[in-house]
Amino acid sequence: MYEFEFEKPxxxxxxxxxxxxxxxxxxxxxxxxxxTLKQRLAMPSKLVSLAxxxxxxxxxxxxxxxxxxxxxxxxxxxxxxxxxxxxxAANIGDPAVRNRGTLGGSLANNDPAADYPAxxxxxxxxxxxxxxxxxxxxxxxxxxxxxxxxxxxITSVRxxxxxxxxxxxxxQPASRFALAxxxxxxxxxxxxxxxxxxxxxxxxxxxxxxxxLSANFAPDALAGISVDAGSMIADLHGSKxxxxxxxxxxxxxxxxxxx
Amino acid sequence: MxxxxxxxxxxxxxxxxxxxxxxxxxxxxxxxxxxxxxxxxTSQCGACVVHVDGKAVKACTMLAMEAEGSEVSTIEGQxxxxxxxxxxxxxxxxxxxxxxxxxxxxxxxxAAALLKDNPKPSEAEIRHYLEGNLCRCTGYHNIVKxxxxxxxxxxxxxxxx
Numbered sequence: 210m211y212e213f214e215f216e217k218p219x220x221x222x223x224x225x226x227x228x229x230x231x232x233x234x235x236x237x238x239x240x241x242x243x244x245t246l247k248q249r250l251a252m253p254s255k256l257v258s259l260a261x262x263x264x265x266x267x268x269x270x271x272x273x274x275x276x277x278x279x280x281x282x283x284x285x286x287x288x289x290x291x292x293x294x295x296x297x298a299a300n301i302g303d304p305a306v307r308n309r310g311t312l313g314g315s316l317a318n319n320d321p322a323a324d325y326p327a328x329x330x331x332x333x334x335x336x337x338x339x340x341x342x343x344x345x346x347x348x349x350x351x352x353x354x355x356x357x358x359x360x361x362x363i364t365s366v367r368x369x370x371x372x373x374x375x376x377x378x379x380x381q382p383a384s385r386f387a388l389a390x391x392x393x394x395x396x397x398x399x400x401x402x403x404x405x406x407x408x409x410x411x412x413x414x415x416x417x418x419x420x421x422l423s424a425n426f427a428p429d430a431l432a433g434i435s436v437d438a439g440s441m442i443a444d445l446h447g448s449k450x451x452x453x454x455x456x457x458x459x460x461x462x463x464x465x466x467x468x
Numbered sequence: 469m470x471x472x473x474x475x476x477x478x479x480x481x482x483x484x485x486x487x488x489x490x491x492x493x494x495x496x497x498x499x500x501x502x503x504x505x506x507x508x509x510t511s512q513c514g515a516c517v518v519h520v521d522g523k524a525v526k527a528c529t530m531l532a533m534e535a536e537g538s539e540v541s542t543i544e545g546q547x548x549x550x551x552x553x554x555x556x557x558x559x560x561x562x563x564x565x566x567x568x569x570x571x572x573x574x575x576x577x578x579a580a581a582l583l584k585d586n587p588k589p590s591e592a593e594i595r596h597y598l599e600g601n602l603c604r605c606t607g608y609h610n611i612v613k614x615x616x617x618x619x620x621x622x623x624x625x626x627x628x629x
Contacts, residue, residue, distance in 0.1 A: 215470075215487035215533045236534075243529045244511055246488070256487065258534055284523070303600025304581065305514065308523040309530060383512075385599070 210246045214255040221264060221364055225339050227257040228360040235259055235362060237314020238282060240306050265313070265364050273370050275332075279313025279363035286312055293374035294332065297324050297392070300378065302385055313363035319412075321352045321442070322386035323405065324378060326412035330403035331392040332368035339364055351411045371396050375466040377459040378406075381446055388447055389455040391415075393463040399423040402460060407441050407452045418460055427468055428461040474538050476501065477545025485532040491525075492516045494532035495542060503543035503573050507602070514601030517574040517581075518542045524581035526600070543573035546580065556580055556618040563623070565614035567605035574601050579615045588619050591626060 218224045228235060234253035236242055238260070245251050259265060265280035268289035275291050284307040286298035301307055301315075301324055315325050316336065326349050329336070334345030338361045348356050357363070374394040378387045387406030394401045400422040402415045421430045438453035447455070473482035476499060483498030492509075495501045495518070504527055507515035511529040518527045519541040546554050553561065556579050566572045575598070582589055582597045589597065594612050603611060613623045 210488040213487050215531065217533070217536070236531075239531065239534070240511065240529060243490075243531070247509070256531075258531075260534060303514070304578070304597055305517055305524045305526045305600050306511065306529075309525050 211249060211252045213246075213253050215258065216255060217258040217261045219261045219263070221262055221339050221362065224257055224259055224262060224362055225360065227255070228362070230255055233257055233360070235314075235317070235360075237280070237311035237317070238309035239314075240302065240310035241314070241318050241320070259311075259313070259362065265362075270370065275368040275370055277312055277366045277368075279311065279316075279337075279365055281312045283307035283310050283312070283315075291368075291370050291374075293371075293376055293392075293394070294328050294368070297328055297376045297378075300324070300380070300385070312366060316348070316366070317355060317357055317363055319349055319353050319355045320386070321406065321408070321411045322381070322384075322388070324376070324387055324390055327387075327390050327392040327403040327405035328376065329366070329368070330412055330414050331374065331394040331401045332371060333394075333396070333401070334369075335367045336363055337365045337367065338362055346414075349412050352409075354411075369396070371401075373467045375463040377463045377466070379455050379459060389452050389459055391456060391459040391463050393422070393460065393467070395422075395426060395467065400426060404436070404456050404460075407436070407456050409440055409442050415456070415460070422464060426464065428465045431457065431461050431464065470533070472498075472532050472536055474535050474540050476540045477542060483532075487531065487533060489532045490528055491518070491520075491530045491532050491535050491540075492527035494535075495527060495540075498532075501542050501544050505570055505573055507570060507574075512600075512602065513571065514574040514578060514598075515571050517577040517601065519577060519581060522584075524578055541577070543576060546576060556583070556615070559614040559618035560611070563610050563614040563617055565606065565611045566603075571601060571603045571605075575603065575611055579618065582615070583619055588621060589615070591616065 232254040236256040236258045265278040283298045329345040336343045371394040376392045378390040389407040390405045402418040405412045438449045441449040441452040443449045472485045505515035507513035516527040
C-alpha cells in the first residue's frame with residue numbers, strides 16, 4: 210500500500226469535511242478497498258473511516274419501510290433486515306467479511322457482481338446521502354459507477370417492504386460473488402425483477418419478466434422469455450449464453466420459491 | 469506514525485503504526501503475537517482471523533488504526549488460565565483437526581466465533597461458517613469433527629477420512 214493518513218470522525222459532518230481534501234477516500238468496512246490498496250490500484254492521500262459514526266448504524270423496520278444505516282455491516286443486515294434481504298446478506302462473502310463489510314460501502318462501489326444492487330433495484334429503494342436522496346433506479350450507472358458525487362457519503366438506505374420477495378444467486382465458488390443473481394419482489398402494484406452479475410452494463414431491471422410476472426405470478430409465466438445474450442458478461446467462468454441461461458433459470462427459481 | 473492502543477487478550481497493548489499498517493502486521497510485528505498467521509494476505513484464506521469487539525474478522529483486511537480502542541482476541545489468548553488447551557483447541561488435537569497447522573489459529577478463532585453464536589451447530593452449518601477459512605492439508609473432515617466434538621455433539625456420523 211502507498212502511504213496515507215487515517216482519520217476516524219464521529220459525525221457525518223466531520224466526515225464530509227475530512228473528505229473535502231483532495232484525494233481523500235471514504236473507508237467503509239474495507240473489504241474491497243483494502244485489497245485494492247494492497248495492489249496499489251488506488252492512491253488516496255487520506256482514508257476517512259466511517260465506522261465510528263453512530264448516526265450511520267442500525268437496521269430497523271417500521272410502517273412497511275426498511276431503514277438501514279450506510280454503516281450497517283452485512284452481518285447486521287443479515288440479522289435485522291426483512292427476510293429476503295437478510296438471506297441475501299447472509300450469503301455475501303464469509304462470516305469474517307460480513308462482520309466488516311458495510312451496505313454503504315458495497316453500494317458506493319457498485320461491483321457488477323455484488324448482491325445488494327439487485328435488491329436495491331427490486332425493493333424500491335431510496336439511497337440517502339449527506340446531501341440528497343437518490344432513487345435506487347437512478348443510482349447505479351454501469352460498472353463501478355454510481356450517481357454519487359465526489360466526497361458524497363451514503364448515510365442510509367430505505368426500502369419498501371414487498372408482499373413477497375426472493376433472491377437466487379449462482380455463486381462463483383471461489384469468490385462467492387454472483388455469476389448471476391436475480392431478485393424478484395412482488396408488490397401490490399406489480400412485480401420487480403433485478404439482475405446482477407450478468408450484464409456488461411451492470412445491474413439492471415428485467416422489464417419483460419416484470420410484465421409477465423405482474424400479469425401471472427408463476428414460474429410458467431417466464432416460459433420463452435430470455436435476456437439478450439449479447440449484452441451478458443463473458444469471462445473464464447461462463448459465456449454470454451451461459452449467463453443468459455442462468456438469469457432465466459434463477460428468475461424461475463425465485464418465483465417458484467414464492468409460489 | 470501514530471500511537472495505537474487496544475486491549476489484546478485482556479491486557480492493554482499499544483504500539484506505533486502508520487495509517488497503512490494492517491492489524492495483522494501490528495499484532496505480529498509491534499506486539500510480537502505471531503500466532504495470527506498471514507497466509508494469502510488477500511482476505512481469502514482466513515489464517516489471520518482474530519476477534520475484534522467479539523466479532524471474527526480477517527486481520528489482514530483491517531487497518532491497525534481501525535482497531536484503536538477495541539477489544540482484540542487472538543489465538544494466544546485462547547488457552548485456559550492454567551495454560552492447558554481450551555475445549556476447541558483440545559478437540560482439534562483429539563480429532564486430528566490439523567496437519568501442518570498453518571491455518572489452525574484462524575480455524576480455532578472462527579470456530580470460537582461460531583460456537584458463541586450457535587452452541588450446537590449442525591455439520592452443514594459448520595461447513596458453511598468455515599467458507600472463509602482454507603485448509604490445504606486435512607480435507608476439512610477432521611476440522612468439522614473437532615468443532616462438533618467441542619460443542620459436545622456426537623461425531624460418529626461424520627466421515628472419517
